[in-house]
Amino acid sequence: MFRQALSRSTRALYSSSRTVAQRPALRAPFSPAPSTSLQSALFPSTRWYSDQADSATKKEGEGPTAQVEAQDSSKDDSAPSTVEAELKKKLEAKEKEATEWKDKCLRSVADFRNLQDRTTREMKGARDFAIQKFAKDLVDTVDNIDRALIMGQEKMKAEEGKEENVDLKSFYEGVKMTETNMLSTLTKHGLERFDPEGEKFNPNEHEATFMTPQPDKEDNTVFFVQQKGFKLNGRVLRAAKVGVVKN
Structure with a gap:
Protein backbone atom coordinates (compact mmCIF):
# COMPACT_ATOMS: atom_id res chain seq x y z
CA MET A 1 0.00 0.00 0.00
CA PHE A 2 2.79 2.34 0.92
CA ARG A 3 4.58 1.61 -2.32
CA GLN A 4 1.47 2.27 -4.39
CA ALA A 5 0.88 5.58 -2.65
CA LEU A 6 4.53 6.59 -3.14
CA SER A 7 4.46 5.68 -6.84
CA ARG A 8 1.22 7.61 -7.33
CA SER A 9 2.64 10.72 -5.73
CA THR A 10 5.81 10.45 -7.79
CA ARG A 11 3.83 10.11 -11.00
CA ALA A 12 1.69 13.07 -10.09
CA LEU A 13 4.75 15.23 -9.37
CA TYR A 14 6.40 14.08 -12.56
CA SER A 15 3.34 14.89 -14.68
CA SER A 16 3.00 18.28 -13.02
CA SER A 17 6.63 19.06 -13.71
CA ARG A 18 6.16 18.13 -17.37
CA THR A 19 3.18 20.40 -17.72
CA VAL A 20 5.09 23.21 -16.09
CA ALA A 21 8.05 22.66 -18.43
CA GLN A 22 5.78 22.64 -21.53
CA ARG A 23 4.18 25.94 -20.61
CA PRO A 24 5.83 29.05 -22.12
CA ALA A 25 7.95 30.87 -19.62
CA LEU A 26 6.61 34.24 -18.76
CA ARG A 27 9.45 36.16 -17.27
CA ALA A 28 9.65 39.67 -16.31
CA PRO A 29 12.50 41.54 -17.84
CA PHE A 30 15.70 41.22 -15.87
CA SER A 31 14.07 38.64 -13.51
CA PRO A 32 15.94 35.54 -12.37
CA ALA A 33 14.96 32.22 -14.03
CA PRO A 34 13.12 29.71 -11.71
CA SER A 35 14.80 26.47 -10.83
CA THR A 36 13.30 23.49 -12.81
CA SER A 37 15.46 20.84 -11.35
CA LEU A 38 13.44 17.87 -10.19
CA GLN A 39 16.11 16.84 -7.78
CA SER A 40 16.11 20.23 -6.15
CA ALA A 41 12.33 20.12 -5.85
CA LEU A 42 12.21 16.63 -4.46
CA PHE A 43 15.25 16.71 -2.29
CA PRO A 44 15.97 20.21 -1.13
CA SER A 45 19.22 20.36 0.80
CA THR A 46 21.33 22.94 2.53
CA ARG A 47 25.10 22.99 2.55
CA TRP A 48 27.26 24.56 5.15
CA TYR A 49 30.80 25.66 4.31
CA SER A 50 33.65 26.65 6.56
CA ASP A 51 35.47 29.94 6.09
CA GLN A 52 38.74 28.57 7.46
CA ALA A 53 39.73 26.78 4.26
CA ASP A 54 38.92 29.82 2.12
CA SER A 55 40.79 32.09 4.46
CA ALA A 56 43.73 29.69 4.46
CA PHE A 129 127.29 85.63 -32.42
CA ALA A 130 127.68 83.94 -35.78
CA ILE A 131 130.75 86.12 -36.47
CA GLN A 132 132.29 85.48 -33.04
CA LYS A 133 135.18 83.41 -34.36
CA PHE A 134 135.79 85.84 -37.20
CA ALA A 135 135.65 88.77 -34.74
CA LYS A 136 138.26 87.15 -32.48
CA ASP A 137 140.64 86.77 -35.39
CA LEU A 138 139.95 90.35 -36.49
CA VAL A 139 140.63 91.73 -33.01
CA ASP A 140 144.32 90.90 -33.34
CA THR A 141 144.51 92.96 -36.52
CA VAL A 142 142.93 95.93 -34.75
CA ASP A 143 145.47 95.54 -31.93
CA ASN A 144 148.36 95.63 -34.41
CA ILE A 145 147.01 98.81 -36.01
CA ASP A 146 146.69 100.33 -32.55
CA ARG A 147 150.31 99.44 -31.75
CA ALA A 148 151.44 100.99 -35.03
CA LEU A 149 149.66 104.21 -34.13
CA ILE A 150 151.26 104.24 -30.66
CA MET A 151 154.72 103.77 -32.15
CA GLY A 152 154.13 106.48 -34.76
CA GLN A 153 152.87 108.87 -32.08
CA GLU A 154 155.98 108.27 -29.95
CA LYS A 155 158.23 108.78 -32.99
CA MET A 156 156.57 112.08 -33.75
CA LYS A 157 156.99 113.24 -30.15
CA ALA A 158 160.69 112.39 -30.26
CA GLU A 159 161.14 114.63 -33.34
CA GLU A 160 159.21 117.62 -32.05
CA GLY A 161 162.27 119.93 -31.86
CA LYS A 162 163.50 118.89 -35.28
CA GLU A 163 162.27 119.47 -38.76
CA GLU A 164 158.79 118.08 -39.34
CA ASN A 165 158.78 114.66 -41.01
CA VAL A 166 156.00 114.92 -43.59
CA ASP A 167 156.14 111.27 -44.61
CA LEU A 168 155.82 110.06 -41.04
CA LYS A 169 152.91 112.39 -40.40
CA SER A 170 151.12 111.27 -43.58
CA PHE A 171 151.70 107.64 -42.66
CA TYR A 172 150.34 108.20 -39.18
CA GLU A 173 147.24 109.96 -40.45
CA GLY A 174 146.61 107.21 -43.01
CA VAL A 175 146.86 104.46 -40.37
CA LYS A 176 144.65 106.48 -38.03
CA MET A 177 142.02 106.84 -40.73
CA THR A 178 142.18 103.10 -41.47
CA GLU A 179 141.64 102.28 -37.82
CA THR A 180 138.69 104.66 -37.57
CA ASN A 181 136.97 103.17 -40.62
CA MET A 182 137.60 99.64 -39.39
CA LEU A 183 136.21 100.35 -35.93
CA SER A 184 133.16 102.03 -37.47
CA THR A 185 132.52 98.97 -39.66
CA LEU A 186 132.96 96.61 -36.71
CA THR A 187 130.55 98.69 -34.63
CA LYS A 188 127.87 98.29 -37.29
CA HIS A 189 128.17 94.52 -36.87
CA GLY A 190 128.06 94.64 -33.06
CA LEU A 191 131.79 94.55 -32.30
CA GLU A 192 132.90 97.40 -30.04
CA ARG A 193 136.19 98.26 -28.39
CA PHE A 194 136.28 99.68 -24.85
CA ASP A 195 139.04 101.37 -22.88
CA PRO A 196 138.50 101.01 -19.08
CA GLU A 197 141.21 103.42 -17.91
CA GLY A 198 140.09 105.34 -14.82
CA GLU A 199 137.11 103.04 -14.17
CA LYS A 200 136.47 100.73 -11.25
CA PHE A 201 137.82 97.25 -11.67
CA ASN A 202 135.13 94.85 -12.99
CA PRO A 203 136.15 91.17 -12.98
CA ASN A 204 133.52 90.41 -15.64
CA GLU A 205 135.11 92.79 -18.15
CA HIS A 206 138.67 93.32 -16.90
CA GLU A 207 141.63 91.05 -16.42
CA ALA A 208 144.12 92.35 -13.82
CA THR A 209 147.67 91.59 -14.92
CA PHE A 210 149.28 93.38 -11.98
CA MET A 211 148.37 95.45 -8.90
CA THR A 212 150.43 98.32 -7.39
CA PRO A 213 149.87 101.05 -4.78
CA GLN A 214 149.04 104.53 -6.06
CA PRO A 215 148.69 107.09 -3.20
CA ASP A 216 147.14 109.73 -5.43
CA LYS A 217 144.47 107.35 -6.86
CA GLU A 218 141.50 105.53 -5.40
CA ASP A 219 141.83 101.91 -4.41
CA ASN A 220 140.66 99.22 -6.86
CA THR A 221 140.84 101.60 -9.82
CA VAL A 222 142.24 100.84 -13.28
CA PHE A 223 145.22 103.14 -13.85
CA PHE A 224 146.90 101.35 -16.76
CA VAL A 225 145.51 99.55 -19.84
CA GLN A 226 147.83 97.00 -21.31
CA GLN A 227 145.34 95.69 -23.90
CA LYS A 228 141.93 97.08 -24.73
CA GLY A 229 138.83 94.91 -24.53
CA PHE A 230 136.11 94.07 -27.07
CA LYS A 231 132.39 93.32 -26.78
CA LEU A 232 130.22 91.55 -29.35
CA ASN A 233 126.54 92.57 -29.07
CA GLY A 234 126.94 93.34 -25.38
CA ARG A 235 128.82 90.14 -24.55
CA VAL A 236 132.46 90.34 -23.60
CA LEU A 237 134.46 88.91 -26.46
CA ARG A 238 137.82 89.67 -24.91
CA ALA A 239 138.49 91.12 -21.47
CA ALA A 240 140.75 94.15 -21.19
CA LYS A 241 144.14 93.54 -19.59
CA VAL A 242 144.70 96.23 -16.98
CA GLY A 243 146.77 97.33 -14.01
CA VAL A 244 144.82 97.97 -10.78
CA VAL A 245 145.53 100.26 -7.85
CA LYS A 246 146.01 98.37 -4.58
CA ASN A 247 146.81 100.74 -1.67
Missing part, protein backbone atom coordinates in the same frame (compact mmCIF):
# COMPACT_ATOMS: atom_id res chain seq x y z
CA THR A 57 43.60 29.52 0.68
CA LYS A 58 43.40 33.24 0.50
CA LYS A 59 46.32 33.55 2.86
CA GLU A 60 48.27 30.99 0.88
CA GLY A 61 47.43 32.85 -2.33
CA GLU A 62 48.10 36.22 -0.81
CA GLY A 63 51.45 35.23 0.72
CA PRO A 64 53.57 34.81 -2.46
CA THR A 65 51.73 37.65 -4.16
CA ALA A 66 52.44 39.97 -1.27
CA GLN A 67 56.06 38.89 -1.24
CA VAL A 68 56.37 39.44 -5.00
CA GLU A 69 54.70 42.82 -4.68
CA ALA A 70 57.04 43.72 -1.81
CA GLN A 71 60.04 42.57 -3.83
CA ASP A 72 58.79 44.50 -6.85
CA SER A 73 58.29 47.61 -4.77
CA SER A 74 61.76 47.22 -3.24
CA LYS A 75 63.16 46.69 -6.70
CA ASP A 76 61.32 49.75 -7.95
CA ASP A 77 62.72 51.76 -5.05
CA SER A 78 66.28 50.48 -5.41
CA ALA A 79 66.41 50.54 -9.20
CA PRO A 80 66.42 54.36 -9.57
CA SER A 81 69.00 54.75 -6.83
CA THR A 82 71.28 52.16 -8.47
CA VAL A 83 70.95 53.79 -11.88
CA GLU A 84 71.59 57.20 -10.37
CA ALA A 85 74.69 55.92 -8.58
CA GLU A 86 76.01 54.39 -11.81
CA LEU A 87 75.37 57.61 -13.69
CA LYS A 88 77.16 59.60 -10.99
CA LYS A 89 80.16 57.27 -11.21
CA LYS A 90 80.26 57.60 -14.99
CA LEU A 91 79.94 61.39 -14.72
CA GLU A 92 82.76 61.57 -12.18
CA ALA A 93 84.95 59.38 -14.39
CA LYS A 94 84.26 61.59 -17.41
CA GLU A 95 84.94 64.75 -15.41
CA LYS A 96 88.23 63.29 -14.18
CA GLU A 97 89.17 62.29 -17.72
CA ALA A 98 88.27 65.77 -19.01
CA THR A 99 90.40 67.36 -16.27
CA GLU A 100 93.35 65.15 -17.15
CA TRP A 101 93.07 65.97 -20.84
CA LYS A 102 92.76 69.68 -20.05
CA ASP A 103 95.91 69.50 -17.92
CA LYS A 104 97.75 67.65 -20.68
CA CYS A 105 96.59 70.21 -23.23
CA LEU A 106 97.73 73.14 -21.08
CA ARG A 107 101.09 71.47 -20.47
CA SER A 108 101.52 70.84 -24.19
CA VAL A 109 100.71 74.48 -24.98
CA ALA A 110 103.15 75.67 -22.29
CA ASP A 111 105.88 73.34 -23.58
CA PHE A 112 105.27 74.53 -27.14
CA ARG A 113 105.50 78.19 -26.09
CA ASN A 114 108.68 77.51 -24.14
CA LEU A 115 110.09 75.76 -27.20
CA GLN A 116 109.16 78.75 -29.35
CA ASP A 117 110.83 81.17 -26.93
CA ARG A 118 113.94 79.02 -26.64
CA THR A 119 114.13 78.64 -30.41
CA THR A 120 113.75 82.40 -30.84
CA ARG A 121 116.55 83.06 -28.35
CA GLU A 122 118.80 80.49 -29.97
CA MET A 123 118.16 81.93 -33.42
CA LYS A 124 118.87 85.44 -32.16
CA GLY A 125 122.03 84.23 -30.44
CA ALA A 126 123.09 82.45 -33.60
CA ARG A 127 122.58 85.63 -35.61
CA ASP A 128 124.28 87.85 -33.05
Whole structure:
Protein backbone atom coordinates (compact mmCIF):
# COMPACT_ATOMS: atom_id res chain seq x y z
CA MET A 1 0.00 0.00 0.00
CA PHE A 2 2.79 2.34 0.92
CA ARG A 3 4.58 1.61 -2.32
CA GLN A 4 1.47 2.27 -4.39
CA ALA A 5 0.88 5.58 -2.65
CA LEU A 6 4.53 6.59 -3.14
CA SER A 7 4.46 5.68 -6.84
CA ARG A 8 1.22 7.61 -7.33
CA SER A 9 2.64 10.72 -5.73
CA THR A 10 5.81 10.45 -7.79
CA ARG A 11 3.83 10.11 -11.00
CA ALA A 12 1.69 13.07 -10.09
CA LEU A 13 4.75 15.23 -9.37
CA TYR A 14 6.40 14.08 -12.56
CA SER A 15 3.34 14.89 -14.68
CA SER A 16 3.00 18.28 -13.02
CA SER A 17 6.63 19.06 -13.71
CA ARG A 18 6.16 18.13 -17.37
CA THR A 19 3.18 20.40 -17.72
CA VAL A 20 5.09 23.21 -16.09
CA ALA A 21 8.05 22.66 -18.43
CA GLN A 22 5.78 22.64 -21.53
CA ARG A 23 4.18 25.94 -20.61
CA PRO A 24 5.83 29.05 -22.12
CA ALA A 25 7.95 30.87 -19.62
CA LEU A 26 6.61 34.24 -18.76
CA ARG A 27 9.45 36.16 -17.27
CA ALA A 28 9.65 39.67 -16.31
CA PRO A 29 12.50 41.54 -17.84
CA PHE A 30 15.70 41.22 -15.87
CA SER A 31 14.07 38.64 -13.51
CA PRO A 32 15.94 35.54 -12.37
CA ALA A 33 14.96 32.22 -14.03
CA PRO A 34 13.12 29.71 -11.71
CA SER A 35 14.80 26.47 -10.83
CA THR A 36 13.30 23.49 -12.81
CA SER A 37 15.46 20.84 -11.35
CA LEU A 38 13.44 17.87 -10.19
CA GLN A 39 16.11 16.84 -7.78
CA SER A 40 16.11 20.23 -6.15
CA ALA A 41 12.33 20.12 -5.85
CA LEU A 42 12.21 16.63 -4.46
CA PHE A 43 15.25 16.71 -2.29
CA PRO A 44 15.97 20.21 -1.13
CA SER A 45 19.22 20.36 0.80
CA THR A 46 21.33 22.94 2.53
CA ARG A 47 25.10 22.99 2.55
CA TRP A 48 27.26 24.56 5.15
CA TYR A 49 30.80 25.66 4.31
CA SER A 50 33.65 26.65 6.56
CA ASP A 51 35.47 29.94 6.09
CA GLN A 52 38.74 28.57 7.46
CA ALA A 53 39.73 26.78 4.26
CA ASP A 54 38.92 29.82 2.12
CA SER A 55 40.79 32.09 4.46
CA ALA A 56 43.73 29.69 4.46
CA THR A 57 43.60 29.52 0.68
CA LYS A 58 43.40 33.24 0.50
CA LYS A 59 46.32 33.55 2.86
CA GLU A 60 48.27 30.99 0.88
CA GLY A 61 47.43 32.85 -2.33
CA GLU A 62 48.10 36.22 -0.81
CA GLY A 63 51.45 35.23 0.72
CA PRO A 64 53.57 34.81 -2.46
CA THR A 65 51.73 37.65 -4.16
CA ALA A 66 52.44 39.97 -1.27
CA GLN A 67 56.06 38.89 -1.24
CA VAL A 68 56.37 39.44 -5.00
CA GLU A 69 54.70 42.82 -4.68
CA ALA A 70 57.04 43.72 -1.81
CA GLN A 71 60.04 42.57 -3.83
CA ASP A 72 58.79 44.50 -6.85
CA SER A 73 58.29 47.61 -4.77
CA SER A 74 61.76 47.22 -3.24
CA LYS A 75 63.16 46.69 -6.70
CA ASP A 76 61.32 49.75 -7.95
CA ASP A 77 62.72 51.76 -5.05
CA SER A 78 66.28 50.48 -5.41
CA ALA A 79 66.41 50.54 -9.20
CA PRO A 80 66.42 54.36 -9.57
CA SER A 81 69.00 54.75 -6.83
CA THR A 82 71.28 52.16 -8.47
CA VAL A 83 70.95 53.79 -11.88
CA GLU A 84 71.59 57.20 -10.37
CA ALA A 85 74.69 55.92 -8.58
CA GLU A 86 76.01 54.39 -11.81
CA LEU A 87 75.37 57.61 -13.69
CA LYS A 88 77.16 59.60 -10.99
CA LYS A 89 80.16 57.27 -11.21
CA LYS A 90 80.26 57.60 -14.99
CA LEU A 91 79.94 61.39 -14.72
CA GLU A 92 82.76 61.57 -12.18
CA ALA A 93 84.95 59.38 -14.39
CA LYS A 94 84.26 61.59 -17.41
CA GLU A 95 84.94 64.75 -15.41
CA LYS A 96 88.23 63.29 -14.18
CA GLU A 97 89.17 62.29 -17.72
CA ALA A 98 88.27 65.77 -19.01
CA THR A 99 90.40 67.36 -16.27
CA GLU A 100 93.35 65.15 -17.15
CA TRP A 101 93.07 65.97 -20.84
CA LYS A 102 92.76 69.68 -20.05
CA ASP A 103 95.91 69.50 -17.92
CA LYS A 104 97.75 67.65 -20.68
CA CYS A 105 96.59 70.21 -23.23
CA LEU A 106 97.73 73.14 -21.08
CA ARG A 107 101.09 71.47 -20.47
CA SER A 108 101.52 70.84 -24.19
CA VAL A 109 100.71 74.48 -24.98
CA ALA A 110 103.15 75.67 -22.29
CA ASP A 111 105.88 73.34 -23.58
CA PHE A 112 105.27 74.53 -27.14
CA ARG A 113 105.50 78.19 -26.09
CA ASN A 114 108.68 77.51 -24.14
CA LEU A 115 110.09 75.76 -27.20
CA GLN A 116 109.16 78.75 -29.35
CA ASP A 117 110.83 81.17 -26.93
CA ARG A 118 113.94 79.02 -26.64
CA THR A 119 114.13 78.64 -30.41
CA THR A 120 113.75 82.40 -30.84
CA ARG A 121 116.55 83.06 -28.35
CA GLU A 122 118.80 80.49 -29.97
CA MET A 123 118.16 81.93 -33.42
CA LYS A 124 118.87 85.44 -32.16
CA GLY A 125 122.03 84.23 -30.44
CA ALA A 126 123.09 82.45 -33.60
CA ARG A 127 122.58 85.63 -35.61
CA ASP A 128 124.28 87.85 -33.05
CA PHE A 129 127.29 85.63 -32.42
CA ALA A 130 127.68 83.94 -35.78
CA ILE A 131 130.75 86.12 -36.47
CA GLN A 132 132.29 85.48 -33.04
CA LYS A 133 135.18 83.41 -34.36
CA PHE A 134 135.79 85.84 -37.20
CA ALA A 135 135.65 88.77 -34.74
CA LYS A 136 138.26 87.15 -32.48
CA ASP A 137 140.64 86.77 -35.39
CA LEU A 138 139.95 90.35 -36.49
CA VAL A 139 140.63 91.73 -33.01
CA ASP A 140 144.32 90.90 -33.34
CA THR A 141 144.51 92.96 -36.52
CA VAL A 142 142.93 95.93 -34.75
CA ASP A 143 145.47 95.54 -31.93
CA ASN A 144 148.36 95.63 -34.41
CA ILE A 145 147.01 98.81 -36.01
CA ASP A 146 146.69 100.33 -32.55
CA ARG A 147 150.31 99.44 -31.75
CA ALA A 148 151.44 100.99 -35.03
CA LEU A 149 149.66 104.21 -34.13
CA ILE A 150 151.26 104.24 -30.66
CA MET A 151 154.72 103.77 -32.15
CA GLY A 152 154.13 106.48 -34.76
CA GLN A 153 152.87 108.87 -32.08
CA GLU A 154 155.98 108.27 -29.95
CA LYS A 155 158.23 108.78 -32.99
CA MET A 156 156.57 112.08 -33.75
CA LYS A 157 156.99 113.24 -30.15
CA ALA A 158 160.69 112.39 -30.26
CA GLU A 159 161.14 114.63 -33.34
CA GLU A 160 159.21 117.62 -32.05
CA GLY A 161 162.27 119.93 -31.86
CA LYS A 162 163.50 118.89 -35.28
CA GLU A 163 162.27 119.47 -38.76
CA GLU A 164 158.79 118.08 -39.34
CA ASN A 165 158.78 114.66 -41.01
CA VAL A 166 156.00 114.92 -43.59
CA ASP A 167 156.14 111.27 -44.61
CA LEU A 168 155.82 110.06 -41.04
CA LYS A 169 152.91 112.39 -40.40
CA SER A 170 151.12 111.27 -43.58
CA PHE A 171 151.70 107.64 -42.66
CA TYR A 172 150.34 108.20 -39.18
CA GLU A 173 147.24 109.96 -40.45
CA GLY A 174 146.61 107.21 -43.01
CA VAL A 175 146.86 104.46 -40.37
CA LYS A 176 144.65 106.48 -38.03
CA MET A 177 142.02 106.84 -40.73
CA THR A 178 142.18 103.10 -41.47
CA GLU A 179 141.64 102.28 -37.82
CA THR A 180 138.69 104.66 -37.57
CA ASN A 181 136.97 103.17 -40.62
CA MET A 182 137.60 99.64 -39.39
CA LEU A 183 136.21 100.35 -35.93
CA SER A 184 133.16 102.03 -37.47
CA THR A 185 132.52 98.97 -39.66
CA LEU A 186 132.96 96.61 -36.71
CA THR A 187 130.55 98.69 -34.63
CA LYS A 188 127.87 98.29 -37.29
CA HIS A 189 128.17 94.52 -36.87
CA GLY A 190 128.06 94.64 -33.06
CA LEU A 191 131.79 94.55 -32.30
CA GLU A 192 132.90 97.40 -30.04
CA ARG A 193 136.19 98.26 -28.39
CA PHE A 194 136.28 99.68 -24.85
CA ASP A 195 139.04 101.37 -22.88
CA PRO A 196 138.50 101.01 -19.08
CA GLU A 197 141.21 103.42 -17.91
CA GLY A 198 140.09 105.34 -14.82
CA GLU A 199 137.11 103.04 -14.17
CA LYS A 200 136.47 100.73 -11.25
CA PHE A 201 137.82 97.25 -11.67
CA ASN A 202 135.13 94.85 -12.99
CA PRO A 203 136.15 91.17 -12.98
CA ASN A 204 133.52 90.41 -15.64
CA GLU A 205 135.11 92.79 -18.15
CA HIS A 206 138.67 93.32 -16.90
CA GLU A 207 141.63 91.05 -16.42
CA ALA A 208 144.12 92.35 -13.82
CA THR A 209 147.67 91.59 -14.92
CA PHE A 210 149.28 93.38 -11.98
CA MET A 211 148.37 95.45 -8.90
CA THR A 212 150.43 98.32 -7.39
CA PRO A 213 149.87 101.05 -4.78
CA GLN A 214 149.04 104.53 -6.06
CA PRO A 215 148.69 107.09 -3.20
CA ASP A 216 147.14 109.73 -5.43
CA LYS A 217 144.47 107.35 -6.86
CA GLU A 218 141.50 105.53 -5.40
CA ASP A 219 141.83 101.91 -4.41
CA ASN A 220 140.66 99.22 -6.86
CA THR A 221 140.84 101.60 -9.82
CA VAL A 222 142.24 100.84 -13.28
CA PHE A 223 145.22 103.14 -13.85
CA PHE A 224 146.90 101.35 -16.76
CA VAL A 225 145.51 99.55 -19.84
CA GLN A 226 147.83 97.00 -21.31
CA GLN A 227 145.34 95.69 -23.90
CA LYS A 228 141.93 97.08 -24.73
CA GLY A 229 138.83 94.91 -24.53
CA PHE A 230 136.11 94.07 -27.07
CA LYS A 231 132.39 93.32 -26.78
CA LEU A 232 130.22 91.55 -29.35
CA ASN A 233 126.54 92.57 -29.07
CA GLY A 234 126.94 93.34 -25.38
CA ARG A 235 128.82 90.14 -24.55
CA VAL A 236 132.46 90.34 -23.60
CA LEU A 237 134.46 88.91 -26.46
CA ARG A 238 137.82 89.67 -24.91
CA ALA A 239 138.49 91.12 -21.47
CA ALA A 240 140.75 94.15 -21.19
CA LYS A 241 144.14 93.54 -19.59
CA VAL A 242 144.70 96.23 -16.98
CA GLY A 243 146.77 97.33 -14.01
CA VAL A 244 144.82 97.97 -10.78
CA VAL A 245 145.53 100.26 -7.85
CA LYS A 246 146.01 98.37 -4.58
CA ASN A 247 146.81 100.74 -1.67
